[in-house]
Amino acid sequence: MKILYLAHRVPYPPNKGDKIRTFNEIRCLGQNHEIDLLALADDPNDLSHKKKLETYCNRVKLFGLNIWKSRINSLAGLAIPFRPLSVSYFYNKKLQICLNQWMSEKTYDAVLCFSSPMAEYLFRCPALKETLTPRKPLSNSSQQVLIMDFCDVDSQKWNQYAANSRFPMSLIYEIEGRRLLEYEKIINHLFHHSVFVSTHEVEVFINLNKQAQKLTAVPNGVDHDYFSPDARFEPVPLREKEGQKVLVFTGAMDYYANVEGVSWFCRKVFPRIRSEHPDLLFYIVGSNPGPEVKALGDRQGVRVTGFVDDIRPYYRGADVCVIPLRIAAGVQNKVLEAMAMARPVVTTGKAFEGIKGKPDVHVLIEDDPKHFADKVVQLLNSEEKGKVLAGNARDFILENYNWQTNIRALERLLPLQPAAN
Structure with a gap:
């Protein structure tokens, strides 16, 4: 044709x-x-x-x-x-x-x-x-x-x-x-x-x-071979001290919904999580961060990377991937990619609407800032819970998103x- x-x-x-x-x-x-x-x-x-x-x-x-x-x-x-x-x-x-x-x-x-x-x-x-x-x-x-x-x-x-x-x-x-x-x-x-x-x-x-x-x-x-926990790529050192926990968000940082989401997370959610994990780092990874996003990097524990050549090392290095979008439609590729990389994900309902996965089986879902923080803390405190969630997520992507x-x-x-x- x-x-x-x-x-x-x-x-x-x-x-x-x-x-x-x-x-x-x-x-x-x-x-x-x-x-x-x-x-x-x-x-x-x-x-x-x-x-x-x-x-x-x-x-x-x-x-x-x-x-x-x-x-x-x-x-x-x-x-x-x-x-x-x-x-x-x-x-x-x-x-x-x-x-x-x-x-x-x-x-x-x-x-x-x-x-x-x-x-x-x-x-x-x-x-x-x-x-x-x-x-x-x-x-x-x-x-x-x-x-x-x-x-x-x-x-x-x-x-x-x-x-x-x-x-x-x-x-x-x-x-x-x-x-x-x-x-x-x-x-x-x-x-x-x-x-x-x-x-x-x-x-x-x-x-x-x-x-x-x-x-x-x-x-x-999703490109299952590219976004794979077993893929080979140059690692990026995300931890600044031994035993430090890391959260990661990825996305184009000149997109309004992403800017609004990470700003809300830094104001309402991240401080609650950091009260439990004082050394916690939050990486905002994505191209074209404007002044509002760059200013978030002045907050304690927040790192704004700007454009990166390969996003996979950030997925792999994350203890938890967070997708705190309050404005969203369709399917969020950042959710699919994190799941394909076998990372535990905490997301909002809006960001997960178009995906047929099951809450508490493939990802954790929460819209309230306090409860969102609680679910992230649960995963940071229980490596085993995160592994089960991440394994389920990877299997789900392999079966449904080809x-x-x-x-x-x-x-x-x-x-x-x-x-x-």
Whole structure:
């Protein structure tokens, strides 16, 4: 099959949530199908990964996204009724021109969009003008299949931001949540298939859109050999004295939900744990920490690493991995990776919602700061309890989160026969 894949971020390196998913979709689908990739680069460094992506794709075209210009376009989009700010943010005229050209030159069996704002490029594509409009739904008998991988129900993430922010940002986030939900409904109505990262996200979308149809859950996976307790890599000395206990959180530290989560943990949870373990260290591991996160490193026992070449030594060196996210949707790869590395995990309910594991069997779950601290202390005080939890977690990941197996559910949405060229 010939597939055109649109991504709102360059799918390489696979070092954060959306990139991990897009890269593995391309990697797995590219084994049996011909993929042409169009993607936006919000990090100029990502433009250098074109050749790497060409090892998985037939052709690749990447477009730089000017962050400040996109933010201005996004705010200007407030004046356009009903249009989500995300659509204005991620719209690039050069990508549109390239898409229009490729669609006119080649007959694709499927077009796969990752993230709802990328649907705008298809809505503005002349080759789809007659069939893809809000007034005329796409015929299910059409040869060319359109697939939207929403991953998460993003509109609800904006609503969470609104609930945890102050005016005027709370109002802007609320507007975006409302507009994006209506946009998500239109996409679901017009595309052949809507894909989500978990059955939980499917249920969330159905509750918001009673007319929802053609929904498929395609779970994430984990590279079991890479994220393995037996993998070989250069160790990193995390302990500053013998017998010291270590907690680890990993994630992109310019992402609002991660910043809010570690800030809450440092204020409300970590001091309670440290009262039991005075020498305890908490490592915040991830790229692009802003001033708020860097300031956490001034607290006693908190270490902020910034970008690291290999995250696995931090997982392995952790006595407990903590995922204190209070804003979350979909599936948290940091939870899956920690479980795959056979580390005991304490997480919030929000961060574990899309994962089918069992509380107290595969991870410990708690939202109250005092009880969260208590559960971490339990694991720090009982090495045996941590080993049992970690072993269960690793076995669960091996059985349920395999990329090659899970992407087959996405592959089954492709047409049965290739288009005649």
